[in-house]
Amino acid sequence: MDNTNKNILIVGVGGQGVLLASELLSEVAIMSGLDVKKSEVHGMSQRGGVVSSHVRIGKKVYSPIIPYGQADILLSFEQAEGLRALDWLGPDGQVVVSRTRLVPPIANFGKFSYPDDPVADIQKKTSRVIAVDADRMAHELGNPRLVNTILLAVASKHIGFARDVWDEAIRKLVKPKFVDINLKAFARGCELAETPAKR
Amino acid sequence: MKKLMSGNEAVARGAFEAGVKLAAAYPGTPSTEILETIAAEYPSIYAEWSPNEKVAFEVGIGGSLGGGRTLVAMKHVGVNVAADPLMTFAYTGVNGGFVLISADDPEMHSSQNEQDNRLFGKFAQIPILEPSDSQESKDMIKIGLDISETFDTPVMVRMTTRVSHSKGIVELADPITHTQTKFDRNTFKYVMIPGHAKVRHSVMLERLDKLAEYSEQTPLNRVESYGTKLGIITGGISYQYVKEILPQTDILKLGFSFPMPLKKIAQFVQSHERVIVVEELEPYYEEIIRAAGMISVEGKKYFGRKGELSPYRVAQGLHEAGIIDKVAGAEYDPAQLFPRPPVLCPGCPHRGLFAILKKLKLTVTGDIGCYTLGTLQPLEALHSCICMGSSIGAAIGLDKVNGSEQGVVAVLGDSTFLHSGMTGLLDAVYNRSNATIIIADNRITAMTGGQQHPATGYTLMGQKTKQVDFVALCTALGVDSVRTVDPFNYDETMKVIKEEVERPGPSVIITTRPCVLMPKRIMDTPYEVLLDVCNGCSACFRIGCPAIAPSKELTERGRPKAEIDPDSCTGCTLCAQLCQPEAIVLKQPAGKAK
Structure with missing residues (x-):
């Protein structure tokens, strides 16, 4: 198999902006002259179901789906979804997870329970975990919907590409009204990536 | 110029570049974005949502009879609704080129069944094209319209969810100017009364012979040769998975899969020690190949006939066939964690x-x-x-x-x-x-x-x-x-x-009541739970609103009281109406709270 491809799996819950994050990442790859494929399934994405987006970057990409167990980076906007997707991660993979906790109604009826501490469960399986309190940061920035951009910025340190390319992609793809706040959120995430103690 | 496009966006672009004049559809996942993109990006094309797929198909027939290039799009089960006009339009043939997009949904991500519409194309006896990525999705619309006009037949372009919704880089081209031919009042061709239809059935069968010859010649059916003893026959998204796992193995890639290029396939089978078919859902290629006498060819016994394939499933099948050593990881079992099924949105009427x-x-x-x-x-x-x-x-x-x-x-x-x-x-x-x-x-x-x-x-x-x-x-x-x-x-x-x-x-x-999300997101003042009033009766939990969750606070009898997420509550009032102790009230602005 061609191991030069970089595989990024982005997961979350419908409405969290998984698709925008994978669009931004793909755009950055294209602007950097690389081949890219990304894959996700639409349809239920706005109805609180699981949303996942596979992004593969390299010289030549065939499958739009990441081969199982070969994700280099698992980026999760919700803790339990990070746990759910953990087996996609490759042996040296990096997890970047938001401490966001979205308990589905189904967990209120006794049959299923939401794990007490999904981040701790992830940490039991791999040491390469960055957990971010992105909800709080998004609220501080004034918009709870910025979790995706903050997390993407934290992960960008592990994905690569120059900072100005990321900013350019945000200007290109985000609705004009929300460009500034997303640039701020991205900057905030980058700061955080540089100062791990503050997480 | 290069652009990142989904398969559906690429289909729309292909329609634009090929000079399509009319497009019609009824929305259905995974096909919906095709018409949405046409309407948003290419206003030179007349585009409509029809009330259903049958009407969309018939509007398309009219567009073709009028000489315009025409595209109709629907999900796999939409073709069932449009089957009546489809089966007979295959007899009359076209005037302007006519392409039917069938967007199948293996794995039923958003569908009630996972029927394989290649069988429908074969049933209707019309050419089938199977793109395997966004670039091919665009190219095959243009080629499909050319085939439609050259052979006087409607053409099916069969997409699947992974092709429709995956994005890849597409090379854009300028649109051509398609010269429209006038409607020809040829009642023998277009009025399917029995006497005329009998003649047209013969015409259709003759057309199939010509298409079979085309299938042998077209570069859409190509051999990628590396000199291996093993040969793989594949098409659609499965091709990408095979390339991912066996990048240096001989492949016969089928892009034009009805009628099948049986001579080309026979040659491929003869020149390889072992030939395996990798295809999603039904054993469509496999049955045609084996029925043509090439019974050593294997396939479905390794890959199964339900659900989506994936690099993992293809690797597993190739492992079972003794071709590759081991497959990394074990299939993930999502049952170990709570499920997260889609739910009605907060505020859904x-x-x-x-x-x-x-x-x-x-x-x-x-x-x-x-x-x-x-x-x-x-x-x-x-x-x-x-x-x-x-x-x-x-x-x-x-x-x-x-x-x-x-x-x-x-x-x-x-x-x-x-x-x-x-x-x-x-x-x-x-x-x-x-x-x-x-x-x-x-x-x-x-x-x-x-x-x-x-x-x-x-x-x-x-x-x-x-x-x-x-x-x-x-x-x-x-x-x-x-x-x-x-x-x-x-x-x-x-x-x-x-x-x-x-x-x-x-x-x-x-x-x-309008949908809470569309055309615009409705957000009224959210409600909140007065924890000192809530008696933990759980009436509000029983309406399944994602904005309502058990709080950490318990009643004397140990039952969780409710809490409402102010970011997702839309203020629909339903839970407040059902709350007997009247513990659910309009949220007070910050600072004014009791």
Whole structure:
């Protein structure tokens, strides 16, 4: 198999902006002259179901789906979804997870329970975990919907590409009204990536 | 210029570059974005949402007869609805090029079945093209239209969810100018009375011979040769998975898969020690190849015939076939964690309706749309769902065999009713049914992401238009009792449903409230739970609103009290109406809290 491809799996819950994050990442790859494929399934994405987006970057990409167990980076906007997707991660993979906790109604009826501490469960399986309190940061920035951009910025340190390319992609793809706040959120995430103690 | 495009966006681009003049569709995942993109990006193409796929196909036939290049798009099950015109249009052939997009949904990400429409193409005896990425999706629209005009036949371009919704880099080109030929009043060709159709059937069979020859020659069916003893025959998305796992193995890639290039395949089979077919869903290639006498060719026994393939599943199959050593990892078992099924959104107008139907313990035949989610926990108030428009016919039949003591209720959405519910309602009137039909009218095609339809007042291209009046329509069909009610008013809706279920003869209840997400997101002041008043009765949990969750605070008896997420509550009031101790109240602005 061609191991030069970089595989990024982005997961979350419908409405969290998984698709925008994978669009931004793909755009950055294209602007950097690389081949890219990304894959996700639409349809239920706005109805609180699981949303996942596979992004593969390299010289030549065939499958739009990441081969199982070969994700280099698992980026999760919700803790339990990070746990759910953990087996996609490759042996040296990096997890970047938001401490966001979205308990589905189904967990209120006794049959299923939401794990007490999904981040701790992830940490039991791999040491390469960055957990971010992105909800709080998004609220501080004034918009709870910025979790995706903050997390993407934290992960960008592990994905690569120059900072100005990321900013350019945000200007290109985000609705004009929300460009500034997303640039701020991205900057905030980058700061955080540089100062791990503050997480 | 290069651009990142989904398969669906690439199809739209292909239509533009090929000079398509008319495009028609009914929305359906995974096909919806094709027409949305055409309408948004390429205004030179006339694009419409038709009330259903049959009408879309027929509008397409008209476009082709008029000499314009035409594209119609639908999901796999939409082709069932359009099957009637499809099967006979295959006899008449085209004037302007005609491409049918069938977007299949292996794995049923958003569908009620996973039928393989390559079998439909073969059944209708029309050429099938199978793109395997976005670039090919664009190219095959252009090639498909050329084939359509050269061979005088409609052409199927068969997409799958992974091709439609994956994005890849596409090289853009300038549009061509297609020269339109005038409508030719050739009744022998276009009026399918038996005498004419007999002649056209022969023409179609002759055309198939020519297409079989084309299939041998076209570069769409290509051999990638590395000199291996093993050969793989594959097409569509499966090709990408095979390349991922065996990048240096001989492949016969089928891009034009009906009629199959049997000579090319025979040559490939003869020149390899072992040949394996890798294809998603049905053994379509495999059966044709084996029926042609090449019985050493294997396939489905290693890969199965249900669900989506993936790099993992292809690797596993190749491992079982003894071709590769081991497969990394084990198949992930999602059962180890709680499921997260899709749910009705916070503030969804369907929620109260299903809470009432559950409370009344009614038998409910359902339909295709967001409201099908009313079958899931905790609402569990929808008891059948087969296909678009099926709820009314099913309610009539159920009522006829079981009597009507408890009353049978059909629930379907506004767009679904206009798609194919109207004829069912006519049957309810004509055949004196006692069924109660509820049209859950949220004024949008919601499940597929918010498309216009004949009752929204706007066309796909954004023009204002007539808006269907459901009350007038149902009354005109002969329903004596047609009532509208606001589903946010729990008690009133309950009363109306009770009365109409008890009333003999068919009745229609229209619940009117716009979708909370589309066309614009509705966010009113959120509600909050007064924890000192909440008695932990869980009535609010039982409506399954994602904004309501158990809080950490417990009652004296150890039951969790409720809390409401202010970021997702839309202020619909349903939970407040159901809260006996009146613990759910409008959220006070920060600072004013008690």
